[in-house]
Amino acid sequence: MDYKAIEKKWQQKWEKDKLYAFDKKNIDKKYYCLEMFSYPSAAKLHVGHWYNYGPSDTFARYKRMKGYEVFQPMGFDAFGLPAENYAIKTGVHPQDSTVENIERMEQTLKEMGATFDWSYEIKTCMPDYYKWTQWIFLQLYKNGLAYRKEAPVNWCPSCQTVLANEQVIQGECERCHNTVIQKDLTQWFFKITNYAEELLQCLDDLDWPEKTKAMQRNWIGKSIGGEILFKCENGEDEFKVFTTRADTVFGVSYVVLAPEHPLVKKLMTAEQEKAVLDYVEVTSKAKEIERLSLDREKTGVFTGAYCINPVNGKKVPIWISDYVLYSYGTGCVMGVPAHDERDFAFANKYGLPITRVVKGVNGVNDDLPYTEDGVIVNSVNYDGLTCEEARKKILSDLSISSSGGFKVNYRLRDWLVSRQRYWGAPIPIVYCDKCGTVPVPESDLPVKLPYNVEFKPDGKSPLAKSKEFMNCKCPTCGGKATRDPDTLDTFVCSSWYFLRYPDSKNSKQAWDKDLINKMLPVDKYIGGAEHACMHLLYARFFTKALRDMGYLNFDEPFKSLVHQGVILGPDGNRMSKSRGNVISPDDYVKEYGSDIFRMYLMFGFSYTEGGPWNDGGIKSVAKFLERVEKIVTTVIDYKNNKVETFGKDEKELNYARHYAIKNVDRDLNTFSFNTAIARLMEYVSALYKYNTLDDSVKNVTFLKECISDLLLLLAPFVPHFSEELWSVAGNKKSIFNEDFPIVDEKALIKDEIELAVQINSKVKARILVPSSASDEEIKTASLENETIAKIIGDTPVKKVIVIKGRLVNVII
RNA sequence: GCGGAUAUGGCGGAACUGGCAGACGCGCAGGACUUAGAAUCCUGUGGGAGACCGUGCAGGUUCGAUUCCUGUUAUCCGCACCA
Numbered sequence: 003m004d005y006k007a008i009e010k011k012w013q014q015k016w017e018k019d020k021l022y023a024f025d026k027k028n029i030d031k032k033y034y035c036l037e038m039f040s041y042p043s044a045a046k047l048h049v050g051h052w053y054n055y056g057p058s059d060t061f062a063r064y065k066r067m068k069g070y071e072v073f074q075p076m077g078f079d080a081f082g083l084p085a086e087n088y089a090i091k092t093g094v095h096p097q098d099s100t101v102e103n104i105e106r107m108e109q110t111l112k113e114m115g116a117t118f119d120w121s122y123e124i125k126t127c128m129p130d131y132y133k134w135t136q137w138i139f140l141q142l143y144k145n146g147l148a149y150r151k152e153a154p155v156n157w158c159p160s161c162q163t164v165l166a167n168e169q170v171i172q173g174e175c176e177r178c179h180n181t182v183i184q185k186d187l188t189q190w191f192f193k194i195t196n197y198a199e200e201l202l203q204c205l206d207d208l209d210w211p212e213k214t215k216a217m218q219r220n221w222i223g224k225s226i227g228g229e230i231l232f233k234c235e236n237g238e239d240e241f242k243v244f245t246t247r248a249d250t251v252f253g254v255s256y257v258v259l260a261p262e263h264p265l266v267k268k269l270m271t272a273e274q275e276k277a278v279l280d281y282v283e284v285t286s287k288a289k290e291i292e293r294l295s296l297d298r299e300k301t302g303v304f305t306g307a308y309c310i311n312p313v314n315g316k317k318v319p320i321w322i323s324d325y326v327l328y329s330y331g332t333g334c335v336m337g338v339p340a341h342d343e344r345d346f347a348f349a350n351k352y353g354l355p356i357t358r359v360v361k362g363v364n365g366v367n368d369d370l371p372y373t374e375d376g377v378i379v380n381s382v383n384y385d386g387l388t389c390e391e392a393r394k395k396i397l398s399d400l401s402i403s404s405s406g407g408f409k410v411n412y413r414l415r416d417w418l419v420s421r422q423r424y425w426g427a428p429i430p431i432v433y434c435d436k437c438g439t440v441p442v443p444e445s446d447l448p449v450k451l452p453y454n455v456e457f458k459p460d461g462k463s464p465l466a467k468s469k470e471f472m473n474c475k476c477p478t479c480g481g482k483a484t485r486d487p488d489t490l491d492t493f494v495c496s497s498w499y500f501l502r503y504p505d506s507k508n509s510k511q512a513w514d515k516d517l518i519n520k521m522l523p524v525d526k527y528i529g530g531a532e533h534a535c536m537h538l539l540y541a542r543f544f545t546k547a548l549r550d551m552g553y554l555n556f557d558e559p560f561k562s563l564v565h566q567g568v569i570l571g572p573d574g575n576r577m578s579k580s581r582g583n584v585i586s587p588d589d590y591v592k593e594y595g596s597d598i599f600r601m602y603l604m605f606g607f608s609y610t611e612g613g614p615w616n617d618g619g620i621k622s623v624a625k626f627l628e629r630v631e632k633i634v635t636t637v638i639d640y641k642n643n644k645v646e647t648f649g650k651d652e653k654e655l656n657y658a659r660h661y662a663i664k665n666v667d668r669d670l671n672t673f674s675f676n677t678a679i680a681r682l683m684e685y686v687s688a689l690y691k692y693n694t695l696d697d698s699v700k701n702v703t704f705l706k707e708c709i710s711d712l713l714l715l716l717a718p719f720v721p722h723f724s725e726e727l728w729s730v731a732g733n734k735k736s737i738f739n740e741d742f743p744i745v746d747e748k749a750l751i752k753d754e755i756e757l758a759v760q761i762n763s764k765v766k767a768r769i770l771v772p773s774s775a776s777d778e779e780i781k782t783a784s785l786e787n788e789t790i791a792k793i794i795g796d797t798p799v800k801k802v803i804v805i806k807g808r809l810v811n812v813i814i
Numbered sequence: 815g816c817g818g819a820u821a822u823g824g825c826g827g828a829a830c831u832g833g834c835a836g837a838c839g840c841g842c843a844g845g846a847c848u849u850a851g852a853a854u855c856c857u858g859u860g861g862g863a864g865a866c867c868g869u870g871c872a873g874g875u876u877c878g879a880u881u882c883c884u885g886u887u888a889u890c891c892g893c894a895c896c897a
Contacts, residue, residue, distance in 0.1 A: 213818050217892055220817055225896070245897060258897095300895080325895045335897045343815095344895055413896055534892080605839075606826060616826065618840045626839090668830085677828065680838035758834040763878045764866095765834055803877055808833050813877050 003631055005595025009722045013115055021736055022117040024073045029520050033070035035062045036500055036560075038529030038537075039077045039124070041084065042103035047110045049569045049577065049603075049615070050530075052587050056600035057566070057609055057675055058528040059116035063718035064670045066117070067742035073521065074117055075503040077124030078104050081132075082492040083161070086425040090458055096425040097453065100127055115596050115721055117738075122506045126495040132427040133448035134502065134512040135495050138544070139430055140441050141551055147193045148419075150439065155418060157185035163422050184286060190429060190488070191416040194543045198222050198412040201542055209562040211610075217534040223413025228397040230336065230406040232257055232309040235317065239265055241309075244331030244411055247341065248400075249392035252381035253359035254311050255349060256319045256337040258302065260328035261285045269320060271306025278303050278322065285324040300325050300348045312405040313396065314382070323348065331411050339371065346371035360389060417540065419491045424457035424464035426489030434476035434483040443477050449485065463487035497540040500524055500559055501548075512553075519555050527560040530568075538563070564673055567612025569603070574614045585615045597720035598624050604675035604719065626683060627723060630716065633689055637709045638731045640702045651692060652701055653749075658688035659708050660749040666715050667745065675719075682715060711743045758809040759784045761793055765809075777804040784810040 016022065024032075037058045040051060059074070066072045085096035085103075104125060111118065124131055142148040157163070160180040175182055194201075202222045205215045227246035234240060243257060259266055261282045270278040281303040302323030311318050325344055326335045339349030339356040349356055360376045375389035384392050400406030420429065428449045430442040442449055452471045457464040465471050466487035476483035498512075504521040505513040538560070545559040570576055571583025578584065590599050598620065606619035662685035669678035689708060692700070710731070717724035717737045728737040752773050757780065759767045767789040771780055781802045784790060794814055803811040 211818095213891080216818050220893060223893090223896065227897080243897080247897080323895095325897090327896065330896045338897095342897075344897075411896080413893095531891085608827065611820090611827090613826065616840075619826070622839055674828095676826090677838075680828075683838055756834095760834080760878080763833095768834085801877065803833090805833055805878095809878090811833080811877055 003627075003723070003726065005597060005723070008726045009113070009115060009595055009597070012722045012725050013112060016736070017112075019736070021738060022072075022074070022119050023121065024075075024119050025071055026517075028071035031069065031071045032521060033062075033065045033072045033526075034504075034521055034524045035065060035072055035074045035526050036503075036524045036528070037074075037076075038527070038533065039079050039496070039499065040107065041082060042078045042080055042100055042107055043084065044088065044099065044103055046586070046588055047107065047114070049585050049587055052114065052600065053566050053569050053603050053612070054529060055111070055114060055116055056596075057604050057673070058526075059114070059118075059721075060600070060604065060675065060718040061526065061528075061670060061673065062117055063721060063738060064742065066738060067714070067718065067740065069741065072117070073122075073504065074119060075122040075124070075506070076111060076116075076118040076120065077122075077499060077503070077506075078107070078126065079492065079496050079499075080104065080125045080127035081426045081489075081495055083163075083423065083425070086423060086457060087161075089425075095453070096457070097127070100425075113591075113596060114600070122503050124499055124502055124506050126427075126492070126499065127425075129448045129450055130509065131502065132451075132495065135427045135490065135498070136430040136442070136447050136449060137444060137512055138498060138548070139490065139494070140444060140447075141553075142192060142547060143431075143441055145547070145551055147196065147547055148190060149193065150188060150190050152186055152188045153191075153418075155185060155187050155189060156182045157187075158182055187420075189418050189420040190431075190486075191418055192494075192543070194417045194540070195412060195414055197543050197546050198224070198414045199410075200546060201414075201539065204542075204558055208558060208560075210560075211531070211563065211565055214531060214534045214538065214563065214565065218539055221414060221535045221539065225411045225413070227409060227411065228393070228400075228406055229332065229409040230397075230400060231312060231404070232318070232334075232336075233312070234269060234320075235308040235310065236269070239269065241265060241334050242332045242406070243334045243336045244409060245336055247338065247389075247393070248396045248406070249378060249384075249387075249389045250338040250341045250359050251311065251313050251336065251396060252384070253338040253340050253357045254316075254318055254336045255339060255355040255357060256321050257309060258321045258323045258326045258335045258337055258348075259305075260326040260333040261322050261324055262328040263322070263333045266305065266322055269305050269307040274304060274306035278305055281322060300344065300351060302348060302352065304352075312400060312403070319354070321352075329415060330413065341370075341372055343371050343373060417491075417493075417543075419494055420486075420488040421491055422463040422487075423489050424451075424455055426492060427451070427495060428465065428471075429486040429488055429490060431486045432474055432476060432483040433486070434479060434481060436481055437476055437478040437483075440476055440478050440483070446477065451489075463489075465489070493536055493540050496537055497544040498548075500527075500541070501545075501554070515553060515555075522554070523556050523559055523561045525561060527563045528566065531565040565610060567607060567610050569607070569612050570614040572615045572617070590620060594620060594624055595722075597723045598627060601627075601679065601719050605679040607676065609673045609675055626686070627720065629686055629690070630712070631723075631727065633686065633693060634709055634713065634727050635730065637689075637693065637702075637705055640706070643697065643700065643702045645699060645701050646703065647699070647701055648704065651695060651699070652704055653753075655688055655692045655705075655708060656746075656749045657752065658685050659711055660745050660747075661685075662715060663711065663743045664745040664750065667742065670718065679719065682712075682719075685712060685715070713737060714740055714743050755807060757784075757807075759787060759790055760809060760811040761790065762813060763811055766790060766793060769810075773807075777806070780804050780806075780810060784812060 037054055062072050062074045080100050085100050088099055089096045126132065139148060158175040158180060160178045161175060202219060202224055205218055225246055227244060228248045229242040229244055230248065230251060231240055231242050300323060302321045305320045305322060307320045308317045309320055337345040337348060339345040339354060340358040341360055357380060359378060359380045360372060361379050362376045378384045378387045378392045384396060397406055397408050428451055430447060430449045432440050432442060434440055452468055455464050455468045472484045472487060474483055474485055501513055501518055505517055508514060541559050546557065548554050549557060571581060573583050575581055575583060587599060602620040602623045605623055606616060607613045662681045665681040666678045713724050713728050725737050754770050755773045757769055757771060758765045759769055767787050769783050769787050771783050781804055797814045799812060799814050801813040
């Protein structure tokens with residue numbers, strides 16, 4: 003078969019017939035199957051794209067044949083750094099390169115032969131899309147979920163931009179791997195922390211990979227404890243510490259503030275001033291670098307000031323150290339060296355007292371630092387309580403005197419969305435000397451991204467250099483005002499695209515509420531695991547925030563999530579240009595066609611695991627399809643003969659047929675493509691076996707039915723190939739308008755079944771029994787078996803266990 | 815350190831709810847066809863001469879464990895001074 007030719011032929015036909023158009027009339031039967039959209043890169047589709055889109059398209063086609071109205075849209079996450087970096091390097095404007103890349107990718111995605119309904123296509127860099135991204139920003143702003151503040155941010159000196167916490171990997175920039183430094187800037191934040199608890203709670207009910215849920219839980223980082231108020235000796239100042247070990251508060255021998263803490267400069271004594279300021283200076287510079295060293299020795303400086311421990315009135319020295327993070331909790335920590343490893347190391351280094359306040363329950367094996375729970379000692383009236391009791395009692399006692407109380411903390415921080423970059427959605431805010439921060443009126447949206455801009459980075463936002471863009475009128479007073487020069491993190495654009503797809507052409511609103519309430523949540527979301535803590539968390543946050551504003555009425559965007567694995571190079575390493583192990587889909591598609599390529603991706607790997615590429619595997623798939631073609635064309639050429647018997651051979655083939663139907667059906671639902679294809683191979687072997695029978699005993703009518711089912715089962719996996727053979731077999735309608743075959747359970751009941759007979763759990767013989775045989779009959783048959791009887795001999799039989807359909811275990 | 819996962823033939827990988835380990839494929843070996851090769855088709859293929867032994871390792875529960883429990887090792891991924 004000329005794969006290239008038939009692929010082109012059917013792609014054109016399908017497009018002409020609008021075969022994949024989503025029909026809103028059937029919205030009751032909708033199935034929203036979504037693959038994470040792509041960044042429009044200059045390179046061609048890589049194996050990762052194919053591995054995401056190919057198998058999921060098979061899944062979508064299967065759902066369609068099962069009677070669902072499948073909605074499978076496609077689009078592009080088109081804003082972002084790579085286009086801008088490319089522009090800086092080559093001078094090609096990001097918009098021009100992006101538009102060109104999108105066109106090329108659309109082309110190749112179509113050549114893949116996927117059932118995307120392109121009429122719903124989204125490109126996030128187009129004004130008709132980012133208009134609504136800006137609209138969402140304004141809704142968040144109006145509802146107090148977007149705010150601006152000066153904060154120490156992660157700054158990449160090489161990319162000349164601020165990075166989100168999630169984009170800093172081990173102190174390095176995610177993209178260029180240069181060391182990230184700290185810098186103070188005024189930035190926009192989204193208050194995702196408002197939703198920390200709900201984001202955590204709802205994870206339990208999601209059909210998502212456990213690992214991804216665990217990563218989000220981890221990322222949110224809920225910590226239950228309390229806050230304790232320490233008043234300073236000067237009588238003016240006070241600060242709270244957050245702790246999960248309020249039970250150890252009698253063991254406090256010092257407190258530590260983060261070096262950035264605002265109180266530091268106020269509290270330090272004249273004597274300590276130089277040491278403190280030097281330390282603050284050093285840590286702010288070296289912070290991220292130092293964090294990289296594995297065995298960081300704790301450092302710190304005494305401020306000279308003291309505070310009072312609220313539980314016993316003791317004077318406690320105030321230190322600063324960079325092991326305390328300003329951004330977590332209150333930025334202050336109480337030091338209990340006896341019961342915390344970090345505090346222990348710190349106290350030992352600086353000669354601070356170590357007071358034990360917890361002892362082990364058994365009193366042995368409890369050297370300091372003792373971090374386990376135990377029994378309270380040296381804590382006045384709390385002595386003798388368990389740690390858990392003491393935590394509750396101390397905090398509730400402190401709350402009576404307003405010196406503390408229970409508190410839950412989250413590791414999750416607010417989402418920093420400002421980017422000092424050109425190629426993104428402008429932030430729809432203007433600054434007026436009179437009116438301050440003013441949101442752009444919705445009727446003025448979109449705030450268009452200007453084309454003619456100097457986007458070479460110099461630490462300032464490129465848009466700041468465009469007078470045309472920056473200067474505007476204040477929407478409130480009409481006076482002179484300037485726009486926000488930053489653009490939005492591209493994750494903002496991708497946090498709501500799944501809401502836009504069903505209503506992508508709506509020019510009046512972001513979406514029609516009734517429509518998306520019917521279309522969402524997404525039934526199956528398929529994409530890489532690398533988005534666990536960013537995209538997938540942000541999208542959940544947006545959904546919940548928009549729900550609370552009344553724009554939709556569901557709680558979660560993605561009901562069910564699947565991550566594809568990663569296809570590695572033939573050497574078992576991640577594909578990379580530097581390793582020279584990159585497999586280009588194009589080369590294989592050229593040689594074998596897209597059907598074979600996609601089927602190999604499904605057959606050669608466990609979908610969620612991935613694994614190393616192997617050339618032999620793709621040949622085996624090609625061979626399999628040749629076998630299919632051979633038998634199908636042979637059989638459809640048969641003239642109807644008169645044999646209509648349905649004997650043993652037919653029964654056997656019918657068994658194979660329904661066994662395949664049952665298993666392919668089940669396996670497709672769980673993305674177990676490899677086993678589904680294995681069952682298809684078995685079925686084809688069964689067809690070959692039957693077809694070698696003498697013509698005079700072959701039931702051709704039945705055989706043709708079996709062939710028809712084979713094509714239907716095969717259709718989701720190799721769409722062009724199956725459509726072609728379906729048409730060759732004389733069918734007029736597209737195979738994708740047919741129903742997926744339905745299993746006949748009766749065909750799966752065999753007359754006789756083979757059972758293994760074990761003696762003391764070791765298989766010794768096999769017996770054939772009628773499938774209707776009772777346990778008693780099976781038992782008798784087993785014991786009468788020659789081999790078994792011989793082994794048993796005179797030994798008394800203790801027990802016979804019969805597991806129907808599986809085995810018999812004789813215990814002697 | 816914390817969290818999650820994985821570990822099965824020469825290789826990729828199967829095994830539903832605790833029930834015949836190794837489906838399906840690659841590779842390999844032998845055979846058929848062929849002047850010969852390629853292609854194709856068939857047969858065999860965990861180890862061991864064998865009783866038997868085999869799912870990272872050590873235990874446990876069970877008539878029976880790749881599957882459940884306890885401990886342990888290695889690899890991968892994520893987070894990491896989070897108080």
